[in-house]
Amino acid sequence: MPTYLYWGEDDFTLSKAVQELQKKVLDPNWLQFNYEQIAGNQADSLFQALNLAMTPVFGMGERLIWLKETSIFQNCSDDLLKELQRTLPNIPLTSHLLFTTSKKPDGRLKSSKIVQDYAQIQEFSLIPPWQIEEITKQVQKIAQEIGVKLTPDALQFLAEAIGNNTRQIYQELEKLALYSQTVSKPLEKKDLTSLVNIATQSSLQLATTIRQGDGAKALLIISDLLNCNEVPLRIIATLVGQFRTWTIIKLYLEANEKDDTVIAKAAEINNPKRIYFLKKEVQSVSSHKLLTSLSILLDLELSLKRGAEPLATLQTKVLELCHLFKKS
Incomplete structure (x- = not known):
């Protein structure tokens, strides 16, 4: 399906997902012709996004229209609903319409239900900061993605020290990846205390x-x-x-x-x-x-x-x- 809904407060991982979508569908040589980012707080932003999504691709690659921080999942007029119902089923396969919002869509609204019928939906919510076990699993997953080997004590230390700040987890692990190239064993807690830029308290x-x-x-x-x-x-x-x-x-x-x-x-x-x-x-x-x-x-x-x-x-x-x- 050429429609997507990304929502959640974890703006860092959401942005990474948007970048992956851009790489997947856009030809960098034709980027200026086939990519549009529209602020969702504009009065006519949805009409503009839907019209652009129906526009044929120019040159190579495909088209991506990103309606950023849209409010249609919290409030949507009847005119906008009609336009959604008319356009979403007919978006060309070579056009991709992306909705993003930090707020959870109100499932009671017709606009949310319409988009859910046609969109690929991904949630990017922050793990509650007191759920250390889940944060530890997230740190471990990102460490494996980046290629950093950590002992269990080091994983626990990072989870407690950084918390649910996904952006900082990536930044610190990317630095640790450079250091780990000089050692032949998993990094321990004592290695991290001098390498990781964290608050001394949590x-x-x-x-x-x-x-x-x-x-x-x-x-x-x-x-x-x-x-x-x-x-x-x-x-x-x-x-x-x-x-x-x-x-x-x-x-x-x-x-x-x-x-x-x-x-x-x-x-x-x-x-x-x-x-x-x-x-x-x-x-x-x-x-x-x-x-x-x-x-x-x-x-x-x-x-x-x-x-x-x-x-x-x-x-x-x-x-x-x-x-x-x-x-x-």
């Missing part, structure tokens, strides 16, 4: 420090994260995910649940063996404190979304959390 480390009630260390981690251009709301997302996981596990422990598989499923953890370690982490923490922490984190997220100054707001709420967990 949001997951911040969560652990808060749980331990160490306010001074928590403030240092916040400063380090912000100095490394970590997005405040992303920090909060990681904290919420981690404290939610701890809360679920603690509640199941208090309910005398013995089956780690049941607990893992409730906490959305793929590997039940991790439950043993997570149980130890919350052993001395009350469920009341964990539930209270989620309320504080919700207030923190709301304050940031309302435009509060990030550093001062993070410092205040994180100190409040540390005080909550500090042992008397």
Whole structure:
């Protein structure tokens, strides 16, 4: 099918997929005649894209029309719907129409349903930053793609240090690929600490420090994260995910649940063996404190979304959390 829908917040991997599509269908010598990129926020952008998609190829290769960051999957007029219904079934096989959006298409809208009937759909969503197992698998997959051999400890280190930043994962692994040509064995964690450009702290480390009630260390981690251009709301997302996981596990422990598989499923953890370690982490923490922490984190997220100054707001709420967990 000559129609495509790429969506998701992982703009780096989405861009790579667009580049692959360009290489596949376009002749570089005829690029200026057969390739158009259209901003999706323009009033007539969809009409323009559909008209260009129906235009015959000029010269060699095929045609690609990219409607970038389109809004038709969140709001679409009746006139646009009619044009979609009329055009999509008739796009020539030598023309390719690509829709991209960072937002998930609203499946209830007719525009989404029409495009889904004709389009090849790919999702490019970021892995939640607290799902370290999934991020580790992603790092391993990219390392194999680039040709870098890493020990299990090195893989875990990269996953925890970089998180779900796909762009940085590729950048660091590409650098490691050059270094690995000079060694004959898989790279170890000790090799990476001097080679990889990462924050010295991570949001997951911040969560652990808060749980331990160490306010001074928590403030240092916040400063380090912000100095490394970590997005405040992303920090909060990681904290919420981690404290939610701890809360679920603690509640199941208090309910005398013995089956780690049941607990893992409730906490959305793929590997039940991790439950043993997570149980130890919350052993001395009350469920009341964990539930209270989620309320504080919700207030923190709301304050940031309302435009509060990030550093001062993070410092205040994180100190409040540390005080909550500090042992008397």
